[in-house]
Amino acid sequence: MTNFTTDAKICLEREVEVRDTYDEIKDIRKQFDVDDTCKWISENNFERVCLQFPDELLGVSAKVYEEIKSNVDVDLYILGDTSYASCCVDSVAAMHVQGHAVVHYGRTCLSKTDIPTHIVLPKRDLDVEEVMLALKNRFESDDDVKLCLYYDAEFEHCVDTLSNHWFKHYPHSYIARVEKEDKPNRYLGRVVFNINKEEVPIETIKHCICVYLGSRGQTVFNYTISVEASEWYCLDPASSSIERMDETTWFKRRRFLVEKCKDANTVGILVCKLSGEQTKDIISRMKQLCKVNGKKSYIVSVGKPNVAKLANFPEIDIYVMIACPENDLYSNRDFYKPIVYPFELEVALNSNRPPYFTTHVTDFDELLPGRRYYCDVSHVADSFDVSLITGKIRETKVEADDTTSTDLVEKQNWALENIGKNLQQRSWTGLEQNLGQTEVKKAEEGRKGIALQYSNEP
DSSP states (O other): OTTTSOOHHHHHHOOOOOOOHHHHOSOHHHHTTHHHHHHHHHHHTOSEEEEEOOGGGHHHHHHHHHHHHTTSOOEEEEEOSOSSOTTSOOHHHHHHTTOSEEEEESOOOOOOOSSOEEEEOOOOOOOHHHHHHHHHHHOOOSSSSOEEEEEOGGGGGGHHHHHHHHHHHOTTOEEEEEOOSOOTTOBTTEEEEOTTOOEEOGGGGGGSEEEEESOSSHHHHHHHHHSOOSEEEEEETTTTEEEEEOOHHHHHHHHHHHHHHHHOSEEEEEEOOOOSHHHHHHHHHHHHHHHHTTOEEEEEOOSSOOHHHHTTOTTOOEEEEEOOTTOOGGGOOOSSSOEEOHHHHHHHHOTTSOSOOSSOOOOGGGGSTTSTTOOOOOOOOOEEEEOTTTOSEEEEOOOOTTOOHHHHHHHHHHHHHHHHHHHHTSSOOOOOOOTTTSOOOOOOOOOOEETTEETTOO
């Protein structure tokens, strides 16, 4: 047994390294915009405010709490362990304490929220001159081809200095600045500006070379696959190295999953984001797409999804996840059933969309009515085609639209009965109370120790 377990003494006496956040942050008020936060709370007369911190900033959360509390008379709550991703505003946790507003700290996806939110972006020092030197060595001028500079949100505090140096050397190019408010030209939290500080549509940089200033991660990945440009480069300020971004292999994988969507008979709508009215709208649209294509759909909400949770639903063939663009579970291959973006289900089931795509849509807001990539859903007739994965004939059997309300109720009842039968056929159906059937026994002394090795075990 000792070959498969660890001595309990080792687990109890193990030393955990705790990093002191205070040593890295010299000025708390400046780093976390305490003055601006207090001003925002006072101007809006909020009485109950939630401070949302990611895990890496929880160590300094108490200090920020004290700084705000000493400047403004307001009930404050610290939110940790967010419902889904820490980049999203946790309006669900704020509702538990009946909060009137949320102050969000750390990295953010800048998604819409249904609660007043003040965003405090992270800050990181940047050597602008060294960055510009690296850019000049790679791109001498913008006479032949225009450039567009994207930068990480942690450099927003020095964007004016960065912008002046950028346009001084590349006057015909563009810069994509962070925009917290929802605007018509905003795309993935950025608005593109020219040298005259005029907003330009995202389509303007279609033939430009885009450079992202920051470390590689989910954010630059989203821009690479979603923003159409001639080329994409990533400039890491830590090493001043410029690397070309190419996601051809990733696109091949996603086109394969589009075919999996067509083969699927049962689709699970995996909810991983609750804030914002647009979440309800995209769920309704996914259900509509499945309905017009004769596919069954179920809404699945399990909190933070993991392999074990989703393995409890073997009847589902594929999951479409409703989450923010910063969620990295889309590319996770550990799950038993694949997970796709709403855009991929749209490409697979919406006959009005072109079947081939060279750019992706990671933000599902853009698929809704009135947005940039909205497309009407047409009724699908009975059809046959061949699956590119299995090589078998694939039938799309859709019921007529003239079904009566009585027929609809009968079909819903039949679907519920099928779900019940599937659950009954499982070897384990969950815990049963059996009230009044279980014999009453006296309490007995239970096990002692930790689950790894109890003290009364041999």
